[in-house]
Amino acid sequence: MGGIEFDANQLQRVQTAYDLMAEEYDILDHRINPFYVNGYKVLGYFVQKLSPHWRGRTVLDVGCGSGLQTVQFAPQAKHVLAIDISRALMRKVQDKLKAQGLTNVTLLQGNATQLPLQDCSVDFVSSYGDVIGHIQNYEQAIAEMARVCRHGGTVTLEYDNKWHLGLLYQFRELRNAITTRRRGDLRRWTYEYLNHDSKVNLTYKTFTFPEMQSLLNRHGLTVTQRAGTHILSSLIPDKIQDPPKERLPLKSYQVWFLQTIAQCDFHLKRLFPFYTFGYSAIVVARKE
Ligand SMILES: C[S@@+](CC[C@H](N)C(=O)[O-])C[C@H]1O[C@@H](n2cnc3c(N)ncnc32)[C@H](O)[C@@H]1O
Numbered sequence: 001m002g003g004i005e006f007d008a009n010q011l012q013r014v015q016t017a018y019d020l021m022a023e024e025y026d027i028l029d030h031r032i033n034p035f036y037v038n039g040y041k042v043l044g045y046f047v048q049k050l051s052p053h054w055r056g057r058t059v060l061d062v063g064c065g066s067g068l069q070t071v072q073f074a075p076q077a078k079h080v081l082a083i084d085i086s087r088a089l090m091r092k093v094q095d096k097l098k099a100q101g102l103t104n105v106t107l108l109q110g111n112a113t114q115l116p117l118q119d120c121s122v123d124f125v126s127s128y129g130d131v132i133g134h135i136q137n138y139e140q141a142i143a144e145m146a147r148v149c150r151h152g153g154t155v156t157l158e159y160d161n162k163w164h165l166g167l168l169y170q171f172r173e174l175r176n177a178i179t180t181r182r183r184g185d186l187r188r189w190t191y192e193y194l195n196h197d198s199k200v201n202l203t204y205k206t207f208t209f210p211e212m213q214s215l216l217n218r219h220g221l222t223v224t225q226r227a228g229t230h231i232l233s234s235l236i237p238d239k240i241q242d243p244p245k246e247r248l249p250l251k252s253y254q255v256w257f258l259q260t261i262a263q264c265d266f267h268l269k270r271l272f273p274f275y276t277f278g279y280s281a282i283v284v285a286r287k288e
Pocket residue numbers: 011014015018062063064065066067068069083084085086089110111112113127128129130131134135
């Protein structure tokens with residue numbers, strides 16, 4: 001796919017990268033990280049909008065990270081199961097649960113492709129934050145989410161979208177996208193750590209909507225809702241909205257500008273055709 005491959009030791013690389021990110025994962029400040037703050041606003045909206053499907057029920061949070069969605073589910077869910085490959089991030093979830101006095105969460109350290117749960121044992125599966133694109137065997141992860149979800153239950157995912165407006169000036173990515181036909185391509189994400197002097201390169205998979213839809217359909221899941229995040233803001237270069245350390249913190253006029261565009265994106269998130277060009281996409285599916 002466009003010359004980029006998953007790393008031979010993809011799982012290990014992802015685990016190490018996120019372990020090292022744990023201490024700085026929750027620096028969700030507009031002056032430091034507007035891209036993530038704006039993205040989490042849309043995810044928070046969806047968690048709340050979907051609450052009739054998970055309130056009082058059993059929720060599975062796949063790739064829970066530091067627990068940003070886990071702690072939104074826990075106060076109103078019956079039981080939350082949260083799984084992640086990163087032990088260091090799981091410790092962050094534990095700290096949040098303790099601080100908030102939440103006792104109905106079970107933490108499972110492990111791989112999304114092998115969920116240690118019974119068939120049809122949960123009501124609602126959430127996997128937000130582009131977890132699926134990090135996983136080489138992404139179809140197995142979707143198969144597992146579908147397996148553990150009960151019939152009539154809900155699976156919701158956020159994934160990186162193959163076609164987003166930022167490709168208009170990212171010529172190498174555009175070329176890879178065009179030459180990879182009928183499915184998402186593989187891209188490289190470089191993360192620069194804030195707390196130490198290093199960077200990590202991770203390979204991730206993007207998806208087209210028809211590709212994601214047919215993956216879900218193959219495992220008995222039918223898409224009922226779609227949305228997009230970072231729609232107009234994907235036109236803004238990364239060095240401005242996810243800036244390198246030497247440009248931090250952002251100036252207040254830069255924050256104002258990014259927040260204004262993000263506000264437009266928030267209004268466009270469920271509007272066709274805008275959501276089809278978001279940097280990320282959210283799908284909600286029903287298990288038949
Ligand atoms: C961008 S973070 C999203 C975390 C969280 N849901 C959020 O929105 O902040 C992606 C997460 O996926 C986890 N992850 C990646 N591959 C995984 C796998 N195979 N099994 C379980 N978790 C995985 C990473 O450790 C990381 O915590």
